[in-house]
Amino acid sequence: MFAVDRRSFLGTSVRSLAAALAAGPQLLGHRSSAGTHDHPTTTSPDNLFLTWQRDPTTTMTVQWVGHNTSYAESVISFAPTTTAAWASVKPTVRPFPLTDLKLFRAELTGLTPGGEYRFQIGHNPTTYHFRTMPAKATDSLTFVSGGDCGVNPHTAAVNAIAARQDPWFAVIGGDIAYDNGTSAATMLGFLRNYHQHMVDSKGRLIPMLACIGNHEVVGGYNGLRSNAPFFFALFDGLFRDTSYATLDFGDYLSLVLLDTGHVSPIGGEQTDWLDKALRDRAGRPHVVVVNHVPAYPSYRPSDDTGSGNREHWVPLFERHEVDVVLEHHDHTFKRTHPMRGGHIDRDGIVYLGDGSWGQLRAPNSPESRPYLAASGQSYHVSLHRLEGEQRYHMALEESGRIVDVCTTHKRPRHRIPS
Numbered sequence: 553m554f555a556v557d558r559r560s561f562l563g564t565s566v567r568s569l570a571a572a573l574a575a576g577p578q579l580l581g582h583r584s585s586a587g588t589h590d591h592p593t594t595t596s597p598d599n600l601f602l603t604w605q606r607d608p609t610t611t612m613t614v615q616w617v618g619h620n621t622s623y624a625e626s627v628i629s630f631a632p633t634t635t636a637a638w639a640s641v642k643p644t645v646r647p648f649p650l651t652d653l654k655l656f657r658a659e660l661t662g663l664t665p666g667g668e669y670r671f672q673i674g675h676n677p678t679t680y681h682f683r684t685m686p687a688k689a690t691d692s693l694t695f696v697s698g699g700d701c702g703v704n705p706h707t708a709a710v711n712a713i714a715a716r717q718d719p720w721f722a723v724i725g726g727d728i729a730y731d732n733g734t735s736a737a738t739m740l741g742f743l744r745n746y747h748q749h750m751v752d753s754k755g756r757l758i759p760m761l762a763c764i765g766n767h768e769v770v771g772g773y774n775g776l777r778s779n780a781p782f783f784f785a786l787f788d789g790l791f792r793d794t795s796y797a798t799l800d801f802g803d804y805l806s807l808v809l810l811d812t813g814h815v816s817p818i819g820g821e822q823t824d825w826l827d828k829a830l831r832d833r834a835g836r837p838h839v840v841v842v843n844h845v846p847a848y849p850s851y852r853p854s855d856d857t858g859s860g861n862r863e864h865w866v867p868l869f870e871r872h873e874v875d876v877v878l879e880h881h882d883h884t885f886k887r888t889h890p891m892r893g894g895h896i897d898r899d900g901i902v903y904l905g906d907g908s909w910g911q912l913r914a915p916n917s918p919e920s921r922p923y924l925a926a927s928g929q930s931y932h933v934s935l936h937r938l939e940g941e942q943r944y945h946m947a948l949e950e951s952g953r954i955v956d957v958c959t960t961h962k963r964p965r966h967r968i969p970s
């Protein structure tokens with residue numbers, strides 16, 4: 553059973569990669585010739601993207617940055633792809649920090665789980681497409697993750713490889729654009745690339761989730777919320793009161809998005825919150841933690857764990873049987889052995905990373921860093937496939953080459969009572 557599933561995973565992904573490579577440089581350009589995602593017109597925002605503030609099975613949030621005069625009276629009209637049951641919602645309009653631009657946000661609600669939808673802005677003829685997440689994971693489901701992106705040709709190439717996997721969504725684990733809390737132009741550059749590339753093979757926009765990293769914040773660490781103006785402008789629908797949050801997908805997946813000391817200290821309130829958040833989700837098939845600074849670094853010294861997540865969080869991950877932890881910040885590819893209590897343990901937790909969507913460093917080797925099972929110096933994105941209670945993880949280079957494939961096990965039934 554295992555071998556068949558794994559072969560199927562490899563086969564599917566290799567086929568999509570082959571198509572991506574055959575398409576060549578076209579991947580880095582507009583993908584509108586497919587017909588469903590048209591070329592921008594003069595009033596089509598070039599940085600529009602989708603995200604979630606709450607239930608991904610029944611809502612979708614549309615956001616873009618632009619001049620108020622272009623969209624002041626616009627409403628979003630949306631409908632299932634196969635019917636003309638149109639509904640509409642007026643976007644909220646707020647200042648986009650440090651510019652004279654506005655952030656437009658519209659949450660589409662009352663959607664059907666696992667549904668295919670389309671929407672338009674005002675009278676603009678451009679039609680965008682998306683899908684809602686299913687309520688139950690009756691079929692396999694994939695998403696991509698990575699971190700430390702920026703605005704450069706490598707980021708664009710990894711975007712293209714990510715999109716070609718047809719993921720249901722992407723989660724970026726901090727250091728999104730490298731705006732450093734000061735450069736609106738940098739964040740807008742990242743969003744333009746994301747808008748251009750992160751469209752699946754059926755023309756659907758791929759929603760983006762994110763957690764905060766040091767390059768979102770003036771000074772990197774111990775900042776105020778106001779020191780990360782672009783991150784919170786874009787993502788405060790989910791991070792409404794705190795810089796950490798959970799998002800639950802139907803009855804099958806929970807993402808736990810953490811702040812490794814950039815705005816909120818790791819210890820104290822966030823750790824208390826994490827303990828409860830994980831306890832509340834203990835019975836779910838897939839609990840995935842996403843944070844920026846790694847507990848098990850691949851580049852930085854092994855005792856450099858940021859502001860103490862190995863001390864404060866790892867014991868909670870282990871006690872509550874987190875399934876996998878996605879880490880970033882070190883700009884490498886890495887996979888740890890399953891770890892428990894600081895030792896390799898077959899029932900332990902695998903930490904995947906280490907943030908090289910668009911940034912790169914030379915990692916330590918598994919020989920010199922025993923908790924590492926694999927490491928490499930390659931720009932990459934991780935593809936995760938959930939199938940029942942099984943998880944498959946594939947690391948893909950910007951060229952499309954497969955760097956690594958692994959599985960993570962179901963959580964042991966002998967969970968430690970909390």
Ligand SMILES: [Fe+2]
Nearest residue numbers: 727765766881
């Ligand atoms: Fe970082």
